[in-house]
Amino acid sequence: VKTLIAVIGGRKESHELLVHAEETGKEIAKRGAVLICGGLTGTMEAAARGAKAEGGITVGILPGNSPTDANQYIDIPLATGLGLARNAIIMSVAHAVVAIGGSYGTLSEIAYALQYNKPIVGINTWNIEGVTTVKNAHEAIHKLFAEISPQG
Amino acid sequence: VKTLIAVIGGRKESHELLVHAEETGKEIAKRGAVLICGGLTGTMEAAARGAKAEGGITVGILPGNSPTDANQYIDIPLATGLGLARNAIIMSVAHAVVAIGGSYGTLSEIAYALQYNKPIVGINTWNIEGVTTVKNAHEAIHKLFAEISPQG
Amino acid sequence: VKTLIAVIGGRKESHELLVHAEETGKEIAKRGAVLICGGLTGTMEAAARGAKAEGGITVGILPGNSPTDANQYIDIPLATGLGLARNAIIMSVAHAVVAIGGSYGTLSEIAYALQYNKPIVGINTWNIEGVTTVKNAHEAIHKLFAEISPQG
């Protein structure tokens, strides 16, 4: 069974945040974990591109009914047809979460992660109690893996 | 067709906030609107009690599969079986939203309301840009109805 | 708390089946129960029209995000945004079910009703083991109420 790490964040982010997202995707793949994301553009696409660059597996949990909505780096496009309720699903399925930038959609996911008591770290994202601020992808994934596999 | 106003907030709140919730339920019913809430205890129960005191209709959108999970003031207990994804549904169905106190579940709902671009006011709740702070139930409902029926 | 009876069936049905749906809506309202349906046209609209003719309350659980998708006889239009997954919700929330005609959407609902072990009767609908065939609205509602309130 694979460890599932979600990367969440906005569709329109600065180049700097997209680089963080791509690096995060790489770190996830290097650990042998699966990238879970919303499957669309921006941070989702950057993270998926990073994961594929390291030979990882990428899952996109899409709001609509068409798998072709997924960005080109998604291996497994899950077209749920649930609309924004898919945000809840992304957080339910993830073992741990990295939030990068983001707007209200990301805020709903952060809230769900905290309600589900999932480990969550953030890079330049909503300042919500319970989210651990980290500086970069390496620190993000290092901290999350320390929490989900204490002996690792 | 009825106007649907959601009251969201935590299960464990101070007496003062529960009074605000009950007053909000009353104001909703006085306007002939339907109270939408999560159907459980705390602010949800207080709001439903208020709405029933004024002869209103109350809908509880429950996370579980059993309608008996609803508090005693719910007329229409909708046992969705969706778990926490029901938070997204409450915000999708409401025409406007009053947030009172609350924890992470309420935060997820606030985020959804803002993502859906629904009018939302708050009493002593999460300080998120886009939520209009109000002092009491009367001001809450007055502001929301001004937004959803400009000519009213 | 109200008893919630779902009427399910197709959007395009014969005049005869629509009359059965309208009569079923009337019987539900006469019993003081709430009509739950998919909120759209055909049997859903006929059932809602019947329920309103007897002063009942009607709830439409819609697939899309817009309450204006509901037919004109729906009091409480719940625009879930869940797409076809809303079929599962209709069956989860209903205490008992009347199926009238219908196509694949109705079949998914019948299957859910049986999986949830809800009492279900059918008028000229899918022939699935577990669905009790009835001749008309009166027999449908009589049988369902006998099951959900044995002492009634």
Place this chain on the structure above:
Amino acid sequence: VKTLIAVIGGRKESHELLVHAEETGKEIAKRGAVLICGGLTGTMEAAARGAKAEGGITVGILPGNSPTDANQYIDIPLATGLGLARNAIIMSVAHAVVAIGGSYGTLSEIAYALQYNKPIVGINTWNIEGVTTVKNAHEAIHKLFAEISPQG
């Protein structure tokens, strides 16, 4: 991007049907497609075991909130927390469907597949118009791939 083939069926099936499920999982993996299933026991487990025997990727879309509910052959356990509404999701995300045996849960999925207009074949399952009956796993996957990639 991967092709996603769902195998649906009951938790308690005959040895013969479980062999069909396992063979179907093998055929899916041999084609380089991803197995989508409900992640639990019976046909779901047999199909996942088959897919893993051929080095495939297996996704389990679970009703509960715990990834440990998945059978041991699931690589990517998606604990949706949606309850039975997850049946709708399995059918929304699949490109094509193989139904093997099954009870009411399988019937709801067959109905959804047909409502979504997904190619679907069946081995000893519900006799519903629109489901193409096949004799074995090889015929099942051959027919489905002919439909979803006509030039293949």
